[in-house]
Amino acid sequence: MAETTDARTERATNGTRRVPPAEGTTPVAPTGQSRAAAAQSGTVAARTHAWFTPWLLCLPAIVFLAAFNLWPSANTVFLAFTNVRPLSGGELVGLANFERMLTDDQLATALVNSIVYMLVCLPFLLLVPLALALLVEKKLPGIAFFRTAFYTPVVASAVVVALIWGWMLDDRGVINGMALRLGVVSEAIPFLTDRWLVLFSAISLTVWKGLGYYMIIYLSALGGVGRELHEAAAVDGASAWRRFWSVTVPGVRNTMLLVAVLITVSALRVFSELFVLTNGTGGIGGRDVSVVFLIQMYARGFSGNLGYASALSILLFLITLGPLLLIARINRKGA
Amino acid sequence: MVTYPTATTPAVARAPVTPTSGARGFSTMSRRETVVRYALLVVVLLITIGPFLWQLSTSLKGSGEDVYTATPTFVPQDPTFDNYLAAFETVPVLGFARNSLVVAGITIAGNAIGATMAGYALARLRFRGARLIMGAILATMLLPGEATIVAQYLTIRELGLADTLLGVALPGAIGMINVLLMRTAFLNIPPELDEAAIVDGANAWQRFWRIGLPNAKGMLAVITIFAFIGAWDDFLWPLIVLTTPENFTLTVGLQYLSGVFANNPRVVAAGTMIAFIPIVVFFAALQRYFFRGVDEGAIKG
Numbered sequence: 001m002a003e004t005t006d007a008r009t010e011r012a013t014n015g016t017r018r019v020p021p022a023e024g025t026t027p028v029a030p031t032g033q034s035r036a037a038a039a040q041s042g043t044v045a046a047r048t049h050a051w052f053t054p055w056l057l058c059l060p061a062i063v064f065l066a067a068f069n070l071w072p073s074a075n076t077v078f079l080a081f082t083n084v085r086p087l088s089g090g091e092l093v094g095l096a097n098f099e100r101m102l103t104d105d106q107l108a109t110a111l112v113n114s115i116v117y118m119l120v121c122l123p124f125l126l127l128v129p130l131a132l133a134l135l136v137e138k139k140l141p142g143i144a145f146f147r148t149a150f151y152t153p154v155v156a157s158a159v160v161v162a163l164i165w166g167w168m169l170d171d172r173g174v175i176n177g178m179a180l181r182l183g184v185v186s187e188a189i190p191f192l193t194d195r196w197l198v199l200f201s202a203i204s205l206t207v208w209k210g211l212g213y214y215m216i217i218y219l220s221a222l223g224g225v226g227r228e229l230h231e232a233a234a235v236d237g238a239s240a241w242r243r244f245w246s247v248t249v250p251g252v253r254n255t256m257l258l259v260a261v262l263i264t265v266s267a268l269r270v271f272s273e274l275f276v277l278t279n280g281t282g283g284i285g286g287r288d289v290s291v292v293f294l295i296q297m298y299a300r301g302f303s304g305n306l307g308y309a310s311a312l313s314i315l316l317f318l319i320t321l322g323p324l325l326l327i328a329r330i331n332r333k334g335a
Numbered sequence: 336m337v338t339y340p341t342a343t344t345p346a347v348a349r350a351p352v353t354p355t356s357g358a359r360g361f362s363t364m365s366r367r368e369t370v371v372r373y374a375l376l377v378v379v380l381l382i383t384i385g386p387f388l389w390q391l392s393t394s395l396k397g398s399g400e401d402v403y404t405a406t407p408t409f410v411p412q413d414p415t416f417d418n419y420l421a422a423f424e425t426v427p428v429l430g431f432a433r434n435s436l437v438v439a440g441i442t443i444a445g446n447a448i449g450a451t452m453a454g455y456a457l458a459r460l461r462f463r464g465a466r467l468i469m470g471a472i473l474a475t476m477l478l479p480g481e482a483t484i485v486a487q488y489l490t491i492r493e494l495g496l497a498d499t500l501l502g503v504a505l506p507g508a509i510g511m512i513n514v515l516l517m518r519t520a521f522l523n524i525p526p527e528l529d530e531a532a533i534v535d536g537a538n539a540w541q542r543f544w545r546i547g548l549p550n551a552k553g554m555l556a557v558i559t560i561f562a563f564i565g566a567w568d569d570f571l572w573p574l575i576v577l578t579t580p581e582n583f584t585l586t587v588g589l590q591y592l593s594g595v596f597a598n599n600p601r602v603v604a605a606g607t608m609i610a611f612i613p614i615v616v617f618f619a620a621l622q623r624y625f626f627r628g629v630d631e632g633a634i635k636g
Binding site for chain 1: 373380445448453455457472477478479484485486511564567568571586590603606607614615618
């Protein structure tokens with residue numbers, strides 16, 4: 001949710017703040033005498049609060065900002081140049097961790113997985129949720145129930161969802177059971193053991209869990225697509241299909257761009273689905289891993305290496321930075 | 336988008352000769368379209384909640400019933416809560432649930448108080464340094480949480496909070512995104528209300544309490560919902576912080592449970608339902624605040 005909302009609030013920064021009424025000028029709004037007197041004796045803003053009040057209100061947030069956002073960020077950069085282990089100290093090792101990344105086969109596999117993840121998720125999560133939003137947009141009786149139900153997979157924990165799907169995709173689970181019974185396959189499909197099938201199982205899980213999330217984003221955007229424009233197009237004899245492509249799609253184009261960025265970033269950050277579906281192993285030969293999965297692996301235990309995990313964290317930051325900056329740009333333009 | 340204006344729409348009057356098919360579009364939604372829409376809604380409903388129902392069904396099947404689906408049956412032949420009892424007895428699932436509640440409670444309280452206070456100051460009080468704070472908060476938005484998780488763990492360990500619930504809850508106890516959301520909510524309150532209160536001699540705290548808060552309740556509800564869901568569902572961070580099974584939250588505990596009961600899907604299913612049902616009830620109870628928040632633009636591109 002974080003990415004959707006931040007840039008929006010940023011937009012609010014640029015220009016919604018009201019300037020308090022200037023001294024001397026009588027506000028247009030009806031005001032009492034006392035109001036006028038207050039305005040005469042100086043800027044209203046100057047005396048509305050003691051200087052320390054905002055700082056007191058902000059204090060807890062500032063402490064958390066410093067302790068759990070700014071400091072860990074700085075420390076991550078520092079740690080990336082060390083070989084600190086989870087259970088013991090370490091020392092500065094220069095660029096060794098970054099050099100290691102260049103020859104790390106498992107990291108290369110993780111990056112390939114991320115790209116596949118992204119490319120498969122994108123078309124499904126870009127279009128299906130839009131269709132769902134159009135389906136639930138109309139205020140039919142009982143629509144609130146359907147909206148809530150469609151959102152349920154988003155609310156459930158990724159662990160719960162992955163355990164449910166893991167059970168359904170099991171060699172002896174319901175999907176293989178039905179496929180065998182219908183004679184579609186002669187032996188169970190190894191959804192959870194084959195190197196690529198595990199990845200695609202995780203992807204379908206992410207898609208399934210994400211449908212409601214992006215549906216809501218589209219739903220919120222559809223409210224802004226002009227009804228008049230639709231009616232005008234209908235009057236001109238445009239078919240529903242035609243109106244979809246000429247009115248709705250252009251109307252939600254910016255939202256589609258935003259959704260595409262969100263899908264990309266979340267595909268790069270995937271962890272729980274792969275972890276739970278492979279029971280924490282990363283699949284046979286550890287080939288069904290993501291960058292975050294690797295960070296988690298190196299962050300723990302005797303064989304852990306916090307320095308290398310930090311270098312991977314910087315890599316993660318850098319590969320998500322581009323898409324996130326794009327969101328900020330879209331929002332600034334939209335303002 | 337298929338929008339059918341009603342017959343009373345003035346557009347009809349203005350309409351030139353329209354093709355008959357188009358003209359039909361102007362009546363209220365045709366019977367056929369209504370049926371098609373409901374049919375599609377039901378299909379999607381089955382896809383989205385079917386897996387949860389299947390899991391619920393598995394969790395209620397007795398040990399005598401074959402859950403390996405030679406012939407998949409949806410309704411348990413002889414529904415039983417034995418699997419839930421097994422999950423309670425052999426693995427401390429109730430303890431996991433309590434731990435998750437503790438983490439969620441700290442997270443909700445921290446965000447409801449800390450983010451609201453800071454959001455108010457940043458929106459409604461002018462002060463030197465506000466810009467700097469906003470800049471720092473916005474910068475953190477570019478940072479995926481996973482990217483600082485290693486350093487975050489070291490901080491928590493230095494504080495002596497490794498393997499504790501407070502250690503799990505603390506980093507998210509004031510989310511910067513929530514500060515921004517509350518700030519937006521306070522910015523949307525008309526400034527005239529504040530101005531009038533100032534004239535009446537209300538100080539900053541009174542304005543915060545009497546004008547700010549009552550007018551930002553909707554957003555407060557939204558951030559509370561998300562704080563709870565976020566804390567309840569989080570997996571990676573508690574997985575890193577917690578090492579002792581008694582301290583596990585539900586997500587970490589479930590992963591653990593699925594290892595212990597790899598051969599008994601009924602018990603694992605019961606465990607997932609224990610984690611799933613509270614969050615669904617919580618969300619269903621508060622969904623109108625959430626969807627109202629959607630309408631007000633809390634969740635928007």
